[in-house]
């Protein structure tokens with residue numbers, strides 16, 4: 001089955017290493033993993049989409065991750081109505097005369113060209129995974145040079161507030177990257 | 187007033203003293219030199235035991251932890267010193283034993299450069315530790331060590347590794363040992379108990395006709411022997427123990443059936459398979475306990491009390507799960523348990539028990555000494571009162587079957603990892619805590635040779651342990667599998683040994699050899715008179731097997747039984763088993 005999990009972790013070196021081995025150990029395939037700083041200082045929020053046979057019960061990965069000291073909270077949102085979105089960059093090469101056709105085509109999607117040269121353009125898009133897939137499919141008529149996809153990010157819907165998790169800020173000393181980022185910005 | 191500054195190395199020892207540590211098992215080397223240098227100032231408070239292999243140090247810390255319930259401490263240098271600890275960490279991890287391992291690391295400036303004796307030990311150790319730390323700042327050293335001890339001992343205990351680069355050991359700072367309560371954002375070892383769960387628990391127990399308590403290692407870790415017995419006695423519930431649960435409840439208690447699982451007794455496994463309620467108390471349904479999961483105790487409701495939520499519904503789906511400390515949960519539930527007698531259920535169980543007696547090894551007459559008989563004699567010779575540390579193999583299972591333990595923490599054995607070589611070092615470690623009981627190591631000829639270098643440590647420290655080598659000339663447990671499942675093709679299981687008496691002599695200790703039942707007690711008496719380590723070699727029947735046995739993955743009630751024998755104590759059929 002496919003499972004979507006949100007993991008809140010302390011922002012410190014090695015934390016991904018500690019988490020990812022549990023997926024490997026259970027023979028879960030990570031389809032996508034996306035991480036970034038959260039609303040709480042020192043806390044990184046990760047969305048993981050994984051695939052697995054039904055050998056283990058669904059909550060096992062959650063309880064195993066929760067056991068880790070560096071993990072603050074784990075939420076399995078597989079069946080919680082949520083906004084799940086992906087961001088993608090696609091580098092395409094077209095013939096000169098095809099450029100308009102490309103612009104026309106992507107109008108059907110929430111996508112835009114954010115960089116373009118004589119023949120090559122970079123398209124930026126966001127959407128559900130299926131929309132991104134469909135965009136890529138339709139651009140295939142041109143020459144796709146590169147694709148970079150963020151993988152899914154998820155947030156439970158507004159009307160699901162009981163599923164929202166409040167994360168407390170943690171000791172500033174412990175926030176490693178976020179501390180450096182905010183130091184750099186301030 | 188300005189506080190005096192200490193070096194990182196001094197801070198390490200100060201922290202250990204604050205944590206109540208009085209013995210450390212370790213081995214020096216380049217990256218831990220500053221810490222060993224500082225040891226000289228702490229000799230009155232901390233005794234350091236020089237081991238002969240860092241794996242030995244971890245098992246010693248583990249043995250110390252298992253017998254005392256306190257955190258055991260091991261120390262090693264970077265690189266090979268640290269990697270030698272991995273087996274010991276994994277052993278402690280599997281069996282929830284609280285140890286802290288301190289390793290030296292190359293200086294921070296060269297970490298990541300493949301410096302001499304550099305290994306990313308925290309990277310290697312993540313899967314085999316409860317948590318591990320790399321200290322990159324001397325300001326964080328004291329807090330980290332304090333946290334390490336807290337994590338090791340709280341909740342479900344386990345091993346923790348603290349890796350400390352050499353320059354951090356040399357750096358100076360003020361030593362402050364915080365007294366504040368530790369609060370780690372990602373770690374909540376205690377939980378509240380829900381009233382509803384307690385009511386449901388009591389209801390299920392009160393309604394059950396054929397209940398069985400599955401007593402696991404959690405009873406020892408939670409020190410819940412009294413509460414478990416109270417539950418059992420009130421509602422008249424038979425108790426089956428896991429290997430690591432042995433001693434949690436007295437084997438001589440009429441409600442205690444014995445060990446369950448792969449080498450559990452017939453009546454114990456039958457009771458589990460035929461039960462209408464299983465109450466799992468601090469045990470994790472290991473596959474050696476359940477056999478085939480699909481057919482495991484098919485008609486029972488199941489209650490699981492475990493402090494670790496990731497154990498609940500992992501292997502066995504249960505009807506009621508209570509996360510919490512076992513003793514605490516039972517203290518809540520016991521007042522709601524009705525007194526009851528379950529005569530019918532006990533009659534059924536004792537029927538199975540009677541049937542099994544006809545196959546009991548102790549009633550067989552043979553010229554050779556059987557491992558089981560040897561161990562039963564050790565039980566007699568120690569009046570069932572010793573601290574026993576076993577290794578891994580047939581002798582380990584025979585000990586579990588034939589040595590009755592009436593007190594908690596009197597059997598130390600590597601269950602989850604089954605680490606050969608565990609017993610001798612674990613016994614040395616335990617001897618630093620256990621001063622009242624005789625200490626007996628029961629070890630196979632194969633297992634003894636896996637860590638026998640620690641004999642030198644035992645001699646150097648003059649520890650009072652008796653080593654019983656059960657010599658069957660084989661890696662017996664593996665040979666048993668070859669015999670049963672590989673048509674007796676013995677691939678690399680016959681194993682030779684040195685002359686153990688000469689070995690004893692070389693180490694300067696007394697050694698004895700026994701070949702028959704009546705030589706055992708006299709040899710034990712001799713050994714007991716001697717202070718310091720002694721060794722007794724038991725020459726036992728080579729081809730004996732451990733029965734009953736549930737083949738791996740088979741149904742728990744499909745046990746291979748010991749063949750029946752006749753009134754002369756001879757097997758009825760010529761079997762290849764003897």
Ligand SMILES: Cc1cc2nc3c(=O)[nH]c(=O)nc-3n(C[C@H](O)[C@H](O)[C@H](O)COP(=O)(O)OP(=O)(O)OC[C@H]3O[C@@H](n4cnc5c(N)ncnc54)[C@H](O)[C@@H]3O)c2cc1C
Nearest residue numbers: 402403404408428429447448449468470493512601602604
């Ligand atoms: C050769 C060999 C043969 C074996 N054969 C058998 C066999 O026949 N039968 C057998 O039983 N074992 C056998 N074993 C051992 C087996 O592999 C397991 O190690 C053993 O069954 C585990 O027992 P346990 O679940 O009680 O302990 P552990 O594995 O230590 O688990 C303890 C459980 O208690 C929980 N716990 C800890 N503290 C608390 C607390 N305070 N409150 C509540 N819960 C707590 C933990 O979270 C954990 O789930 C064998 C091992 C070897 C090497």
Ligand SMILES: Cc1ncc(C[n+]2csc(CCOP(=O)(O)OP(=O)(O)O)c2C)c(N)n1
Nearest residue numbers: 579580581604606630631632633661662663
């Ligand atoms: C380190 C390690 N290597 C291999 C094994 C596999 N193994 C399990 S029992 C056993 C044989 C043990 O032999 P011995 O110590 O002589 O005990 P016996 O079974 O003969 O009583 C082996 C090799 C193990 N458990 N641990």
Ligand SMILES: [Mg+2]
Nearest residue numbers: 630631660662
């Ligand atoms: Mg042997």
